[in-house]
Amino acid sequence: MTRQRRKVLQRMSIRWRLALISLGVIALLLGAFGFIISFTAENALFTNEATALHNEGHLAMTVLKQHPLEIGRTPTDPQGTPPLNFKVLATILTQRLTSTSTDATVLSLQGNVIISGSDIPFSPPTLAVNPILVQQTLHTSQDNSTYLIKRDAQNERQLVIFMPIVSNHHTIGILQINTLTAPIDQFITTLRWILILGVLGSLSLAALLMFPLISAALHPLVAMEQTSRAIAAGNLSLRLQTLETDDEIGHMTSSFNDMVAQLETAFRRQKQLTADISHELRTPLTALRGSLEILLIGIERGDGTATRRLVSNMHEETERMQRMIDDLLILTRLDEGKAIIHLTATNIRTVVDKVYDQAQQLTRGQTIHCQISPDMPLVCVDPDRLQQVLLNITDNALKYTPADGHIDYVVRSEEADSVIIEVRDTGIGISAEAVPHVFDRFYRADPARTRHAQHVGGSGLGLAIAKELIEAQGGEILLHSTYSQGTTITIRLQAISAPEQPVEKVTQIIH
Ligand SMILES: Nc1ncnc2c1ncn2[C@@H]1O[C@H](COP(=O)(O)OP(=O)(O)O)[C@@H](O)[C@H]1O
Ligand SMILES: [Mg+2]
Structure with a gap:
C-alpha cells in the first residue's frame, strides 16, 4: 500500500x-x-x-x-x-x-x-x-x-x-x-453477468447491513470520545458509562475510568495542597505584617523592649515558614522519587541515643526515659532519615505533653526479623475521629487545642513526612492514642538476622 x-x-x-x-x-x-x-x-x-x-x-x-x-x-x-x-x-x-x-x-x-x-x-x-x-x-x-x-x-x-x-x-x-x-x-457470458450482478448485489446488501452493525459496535467509542472531550475541558468528575461486555471496548472503558479517577484524585490533591500552602503561609505572613506595622509606628517612639519582642516574634514566624517550606520540599522530593535513601545496616541504639540526647535538651520539664533491650539486631535503614523521623515524633510528644508529663522511648526486637521503636507520651492525646487522619498532609487534630499546647503550632506535615520516610525504608508506622491520656507511636523496622553481619551499604531511590 x-x-x-x-x-x-x-x-x-x-x-x-x-x-x-x-x-x-x-x-x-x-x-x-x-x-x-x-x-x-x-x-x-x-x-x-x-x-x-x-x-x-x-x-x-x-x-x-x-x-x-x-x-x-x-x-x-x-x-x-x-x-x-x-x-x-x-x-x-x-x-x-x-x-x-x-x-x-x-x-x-x-x-x-x-x-x-x-x-x-x-x-x-x-x-x-x-x-x-x-x-x-x-x-x-x-x-x-x-x-x-x-x-x-x-x-x-x-x-x-x-x-x-x-x-x-x-x-x-x-x-x-x-x-x-x-x-x-x-451461456458463459450470461453466467458471468449473473455472477457479477450477484456479487454487486451481495456487496450492496453487505454494505447496508454492515453500516448499522459497525455503528452499533463503535457506539461506545463515540460516547467515549464525547466524554473524554468533556473531561479534557476540565470536568474530571465525569466517567464513561461502564459496559457489561467482556471485550476490548469494555476493558478500555474501565481502564479509562480508572485513569480519570486517578487524575481526579491527583488534581484534587494538588488543589488541596495549593490551598493548604496558601492558608499556612497566610498565618505567619499576617503575623509578620502586623509586627512590621507596629514596628513602623513604634520606631518614632523608640521603645527598645517592645521592638525587641516584635522582632523576636517575627523571627519565630519566619522560622516557622522556613520549617514548613523545608518539610514541603522533602515531601515533593519523596513524591517525585528524587529523595535518596541510603539503606545501611544500622545499630538502632546509636540512632535512638542521639534522639534521646536531643530530646533531653528540648524538654520543657517532661521526664524522658529510654529503654533499649540488649542484643538488638542491626536494622536496614538510612540512619539520618530514621533520626529525622524520630525527631519529628519527639517534637510532637514534647509539644503535646504538659510539663509534668512523661515521654518514653522503648526499643525491642520482635519475632527475630523486626525491631520495634515505641515513643509513648502522656500528653493531650488525639480523639478517635482524628486518629485516622494524623498522617495526612497539613492535618492537625483540633488546631485550637493543639496550638494551645505550645505557642508555635506545627504545619501538620511532620507525621506525613515520617510515614513516607519509614515506608521508603521498608518499615511501618502506627499511631495509637487515647484522648486526654497520651499517644504511642510504633515504628516497625526490618531486622538483619545476624547482629554481627558486616555493614553493607545500599542506595535506593524511592519511587
Ligand atoms: N504526641 C501527640 N499528642 C497529641 N497529638 C498529636 C501527637 N502527635 C501528633 N498529634 C496530632 O497530629 C497532628 C499531626 O501531627 P504532625 O503531622 O506532626 O503535625 P504538627 O505540625 O501539627 O505537629 C498534630 O497537629 C496533632 O494534632
Ligand atoms: Mg509535628
Missing part, C-alpha cells in the same frame, strides 16, 4: 475504514468464487461438447464397417494420395457429420486435409490446425473429452476434436470435428 493510500485511509473515520476493508475482503472472496464457478462451468460445458462430438464421430464411423477398405491396400501412397475407396468413405463421413454448427474434415495420417466438409453450405469454416498439433493432441488424448479451442479465419472460437479413423485394425486417417463455441460462450 502506498503512503498516499495509507494517508487517505488514516484520514477516514474508523467506521468507514472498517466498512471499506470488510467490503474489500468480501468483494475479493466473492470475485474469486465467481471466477472459479465460471471457469469450472466453461470447462464442464466444453468437455460435454467434446464428448458429444466424439460420440457423433464414433457413430458416423460405423460406415466403415459397411464399406471396409480394400484388404491389402494402404490408405495412402507415399505421395499422400489416398486410395479411391478411402476418399469415397471419407466423403460419406464428413457429409454425415457436417451441419450448420459443426464441420468435419478427414485428414491423412500426416495431418493433411483429404476431404473437408465445409463445402456444405452454412457449416462453419474448416479450421486449419497445425499437423504437429494434430499429432500431439491425438497422442495425448486418452478419453473422449480431449479438445482444443482455436480461432478460425473469421476470428470465431471453435472447439476441435481429433479421432483416429480405423478400418480392419488399420488406422487409415484422422477425423477432425470442429464446432462453434458461440452457444457455450453465450
Whole structure:
C-alpha cells in the first residue's frame, strides 16, 4: 500500500475504514468464487461438447464397417494420395457429420486435409490446425473429452476434436470435428453477468447491513470520545458509562475510568495542597505584617523592649515558614522519587541515643526515659532519615505533653526479623475521629487545642513526612492514642538476622 493510500485511509473515520476493508475482503472472496464457478462451468460445458462430438464421430464411423477398405491396400501412397475407396468413405463421413454448427474434415495420417466438409453450405469454416498439433493432441488424448479451442479465419472460437479413423485394425486417417463455441460462450457470458450482478448485489446488501452493525459496535467509542472531550475541558468528575461486555471496548472503558479517577484524585490533591500552602503561609505572613506595622509606628517612639519582642516574634514566624517550606520540599522530593535513601545496616541504639540526647535538651520539664533491650539486631535503614523521623515524633510528644508529663522511648526486637521503636507520651492525646487522619498532609487534630499546647503550632506535615520516610525504608508506622491520656507511636523496622553481619551499604531511590 502506498503512503498516499495509507494517508487517505488514516484520514477516514474508523467506521468507514472498517466498512471499506470488510467490503474489500468480501468483494475479493466473492470475485474469486465467481471466477472459479465460471471457469469450472466453461470447462464442464466444453468437455460435454467434446464428448458429444466424439460420440457423433464414433457413430458416423460405423460406415466403415459397411464399406471396409480394400484388404491389402494402404490408405495412402507415399505421395499422400489416398486410395479411391478411402476418399469415397471419407466423403460419406464428413457429409454425415457436417451441419450448420459443426464441420468435419478427414485428414491423412500426416495431418493433411483429404476431404473437408465445409463445402456444405452454412457449416462453419474448416479450421486449419497445425499437423504437429494434430499429432500431439491425438497422442495425448486418452478419453473422449480431449479438445482444443482455436480461432478460425473469421476470428470465431471453435472447439476441435481429433479421432483416429480405423478400418480392419488399420488406422487409415484422422477425423477432425470442429464446432462453434458461440452457444457455450453465450451461456458463459450470461453466467458471468449473473455472477457479477450477484456479487454487486451481495456487496450492496453487505454494505447496508454492515453500516448499522459497525455503528452499533463503535457506539461506545463515540460516547467515549464525547466524554473524554468533556473531561479534557476540565470536568474530571465525569466517567464513561461502564459496559457489561467482556471485550476490548469494555476493558478500555474501565481502564479509562480508572485513569480519570486517578487524575481526579491527583488534581484534587494538588488543589488541596495549593490551598493548604496558601492558608499556612497566610498565618505567619499576617503575623509578620502586623509586627512590621507596629514596628513602623513604634520606631518614632523608640521603645527598645517592645521592638525587641516584635522582632523576636517575627523571627519565630519566619522560622516557622522556613520549617514548613523545608518539610514541603522533602515531601515533593519523596513524591517525585528524587529523595535518596541510603539503606545501611544500622545499630538502632546509636540512632535512638542521639534522639534521646536531643530530646533531653528540648524538654520543657517532661521526664524522658529510654529503654533499649540488649542484643538488638542491626536494622536496614538510612540512619539520618530514621533520626529525622524520630525527631519529628519527639517534637510532637514534647509539644503535646504538659510539663509534668512523661515521654518514653522503648526499643525491642520482635519475632527475630523486626525491631520495634515505641515513643509513648502522656500528653493531650488525639480523639478517635482524628486518629485516622494524623498522617495526612497539613492535618492537625483540633488546631485550637493543639496550638494551645505550645505557642508555635506545627504545619501538620511532620507525621506525613515520617510515614513516607519509614515506608521508603521498608518499615511501618502506627499511631495509637487515647484522648486526654497520651499517644504511642510504633515504628516497625526490618531486622538483619545476624547482629554481627558486616555493614553493607545500599542506595535506593524511592519511587
Ligand atoms: N504526641 C501527640 N499528642 C497529641 N497529638 C498529636 C501527637 N502527635 C501528633 N498529634 C496530632 O497530629 C497532628 C499531626 O501531627 P504532625 O503531622 O506532626 O503535625 P504538627 O505540625 O501539627 O505537629 C498534630 O497537629 C496533632 O494534632
Ligand atoms: Mg509535628
